[in-house]
Amino acid sequence: MIHSQPAASATRILAGLLEARTGQQIAPSRYWRIQTALAPILKTQGIPDLDALVAVLSDPENEKLLQESLDAMLNNESFFFRDTAMFAGLRAEAFPVLRERRAQRKALRVWCAGSSTGQEAYSVAMLFDSERDKWLDWKIEIVGTDISPSVIARAKTGRYSQFEIQRGLSVDFMLRYFAQVGEDWVVDPRLQAMVHFQEDNLLKPRADLGQFDIILCRNVLMYFAPETRHIAYSKLERSLANDGMLMLGAAETVMGHTDLFSATREMRGLYCKAVAGRTGQSIIPPPLL
Amino acid sequence: MKTCLVVDDSKVIRKVARHILETLDFNVSEAADGSEALDQCSRAMPDVVLLDWNMPVMSGMEFLCALRTVEGGSKPKVVFCTTENGRGHIQAAIEAGADEYVMKPFDRETLHSKLQIVGCA
Numbered sequence: 092m093i094h095s096q097p098a099a100s101a102t103r104i105l106a107g108l109l110e111a112r113t114g115q116q117i118a119p120s121r122y123w124r125i126q127t128a129l130a131p132i133l134k135t136q137g138i139p140d141l142d143a144l145v146a147v148l149s150d151p152e153n154e155k156l157l158q159e160s161l162d163a164m165l166n167n168e169s170f171f172f173r174d175t176a177m178f179a180g181l182r183a184e185a186f187p188v189l190r191e192r193r194a195q196r197k198a199l200r201v202w203c204a205g206s207s208t209g210q211e212a213y214s215v216a217m218l219f220d221s222e223r224d225k226w227l228d229w230k231i232e233i234v235g236t237d238i239s240p241s242v243i244a245r246a247k248t249g250r251y252s253q254f255e256i257q258r259g260l261s262v263d264f265m266l267r268y269f270a271q272v273g274e275d276w277v278v279d280p281r282l283q284a285m286v287h288f289q290e291d292n293l294l295k296p297r298a299d300l301g302q303f304d305i306i307l308c309r310n311v312l313m314y315f316a317p318e319t320r321h322i323a324y325s326k327l328e329r330s331l332a333n334d335g336m337l338m339l340g341a342a343e344t345v346m347g348h349t350d351l352f353s354a355t356r357e358m359r360g361l362y363c364k365a366v367a368g369r370t371g372q373s374i375i376p377p378p379l380l
Numbered sequence: 381m382k383t384c385l386v387v388d389d390s391k392v393i394r395k396v397a398r399h400i401l402e403t404l405d406f407n408v409s410e411a412a413d414g415s416e417a418l419d420q421c422s423r424a425m426p427d428v429v430l431l432d433w434n435m436p437v438m439s440g441m442e443f444l445c446a447l448r449t450v451e452g453g454s455k456p457k458v459v460f461c462t463t464e465n466g467r468g469h470i471q472a473a474i475e476a477g478a479d480e481y482v483m484k485p486f487d488r489e490t491l492h493s494k495l496q497i498v499g500c501a
Contacts, residue, residue, distance in 0.1 A: 170489065175496050253465055253483050259493040262474060262481040271467045 101141035102126070108148075108157070109164050113238050114294045114319040117164070128163045132156075162239045166314065169207035170258035172214045173309065174341040180358040181305075182218050185336050189304055190225065192334060198230040202303040202330060204293060205311035206235030209246030209286070210259070215307070216282040217264055234300055236291035246288045249278030293323040302332045310340035317348070324349040328364060337362040382500055383407045383424075387417040387443065388432040388461070393484075397430055397461070400488045404501055414443030418450075425452045428500045430491075431478070433462035433469070441476060448477045457498040461486065 102122040110116050117124060126141060136156070138144050148157045172178045193199055203212040212235035219231050237243050256265055256276040269276040291300065293311070306327055312320050328351040331337060337352055339345070339360050345352045352362040384406040386397045391412075398408045409426065411417035415438040417429065429447070433440040440460060447453040457479045462469075465483040473481055480494045495501035 170493070172493075175493070254485070254487075254490075257481075257483055257486070257494070258490050261497045262470060266467070266471065266474070274465075 101145045104145050105129070105141065105160070105164065109161055110316065110319075112161055113165065113292070114316070114323065115165060115314045116316055117314075125164060129160060132160055132163055158240070162241050165239050165242075167207045167237075167239060167242050169210045170255070171210045171260035171264075173211065173259055174360075175259070177338065177341055177358070177360050178214060178218060180361065181215075181338060182222070184357045185305065185338075185361060186218070186222075186225075189336075193304065197228055199232070199305070200301065200303045201231070201233045202300060202306045203233065203235040204291075204306060204308040204327065206237050206242075206246060206288065207239075208242050208251075208255075209235055209249065209288060210251075210255070211235070211307060211309065212246070212286045212288070213249065213268075213278055213282055214259075215305075216285045217268055219285065220268070220282060221264070231285055233286045234303075235286060235288040236300070237288075238290065238292045240290055243288050243290050249283050251276050251278075293326055294319055300330060302335075303330055304332050304335045305338065306331050306335065307338045309338065310343070312348070313340065313343055320348055324351050328352065331364060333364060335363070381405060381407045382428065383409070383426040384428045384430060384500075385409050385411060385417060385420060385426040385456075386430045387411045387414065387435070387440065388430075389413055389435040390432070393432070393461075397491075400491055401430075403488065404492055404495065414438030414440060414446070417443055418446055421447060421453065421456070422450070425455050428457045428459060428495065428498065430459050430461050430482075433460060433464045433473075441473070444473070444476050444478060457500055459494055459498065461491075 102125045105125050106117045106122060129141065129144065133140065133144060138147060144160065147153055148160065189199060201215055203215065206212050212233050215233050219226055235246055253274055256269060265276065268279045268282055270279070308327055312323055315323060327337060339362065341360055345354065345362055350365055353365040355361045355363055384401050386394050386408060388394050388397070389412050394410045398410065401408045409420060411420055413435040431440045431443065440462065444458055447456070458477065459480040459482060460473045460478050461482040461484065463484045470481050479498045482490060482494055492501055
């Protein structure tokens with residue numbers, strides 16, 4: 092329940108709601124983003140300002156509007172192959188190891204946690220497809236999840252504007268994997284068949300997605316407070332195969348945040364489950380028994 | 381420090397591109413058309429050319445074809461940066477020897493990622 096507050100605290104209340112529901116924090120220095128993000132909703136709903144919006148949202152009947160407001164406040168910036176060197180490392184370092192370990196099963200599951208509008212999940216799909224001679228007869232399943240229903244809906248379409256399509260994507264991959272439809276670019280059905288998107292909240296243990304061989308959770312946990320980050324890391328740890336790999340953003344690390352994972356020596360930003368007696372820098376470990 | 385030659389008949393675009401490139405630690409020079417760009421390349425080949433398509437005197441495609449035939453002209457990475465956004469144009473540019481393609485409008489992130497892709501950032 093939200094109670095009416097003095098005018099100056101509307102942004103603080105909205106930031107608090109966002110953190111409580113999603114774990115994502117907005118620093119006070121960036122509270123201006125809230126006004127910008129919610130301006131279209133204020134206009135559409137005919138609500139004069141954020142104070143009035145907070146009052147409207149205090150009514151439990153307006154849960155749908157609350158969801159829309161939180162959705163608008165989430166930072167959903169995404170682009171293809173964000174940090175190109177890390178994706179190159181994923182293909183060169185992690186894929187060969189996993190191909191060897193899963194040679195019997197010939198199946199790999201990848202989870203993009205916080206997949207936003209889908210660019211990351213489709214980037215992973217392109218990595219696999221670009222060397223598909225190595226993955227013949229393999230079942231590659233890529234699951235993208237996000238807390239925001241609107242970005243999941245967009246991700247499922249696989250449709251990107253001219254501006255979005257060229258953010259991080261090489262012209263070679265753009266021509267190979269996307270068809271131009273009017274001003275937009277639509278992903279190849281072959282990639283779409285590899286990728287599945289669904290809503291999921293990293294802070295809620297439910298919605299068991301099963302075990303994954305690779306989890307990408309990039310530029311998500313950096314917006315979480317330490318307590319919520321711990322909850323999210325626990326969920327990631329439970330969802331990762333014992334010999335699986337976790338990939339964080341280029342500017343992120345587990346050090347000082349969790350002892351559930353430890354760094355690999357091969358690649359910055361790639362982590363494996365922590366094992367007693369093997370802390371800190373380690374090689375990509377052999378399968379755990 | 382890497383060098384980038386910005387070839388565009390729009391002074392505004394050259395200014396915007398220069399600003400972005402300088403924040404990415406490039407040493408930037410400018411040319412207003414393909415002919416002027418070829419003159420500059422004959423004196424010193426840049427690491428990257430950011431190239432508009434439609435320009436007076438010599439178009440971006442004419443420049444690219446000429447560049448790739450002169451001595452040392454295969455060295456610079458050429459990134460088209462143009463409002464020509466059709467698949468046919470893009471394919472033609474790549475077949476003519478361009479390394480990457482940016483459709484205007486663009487921002488710093490887009491340009492940065494394209495320069496990373498061609499190995500210059």
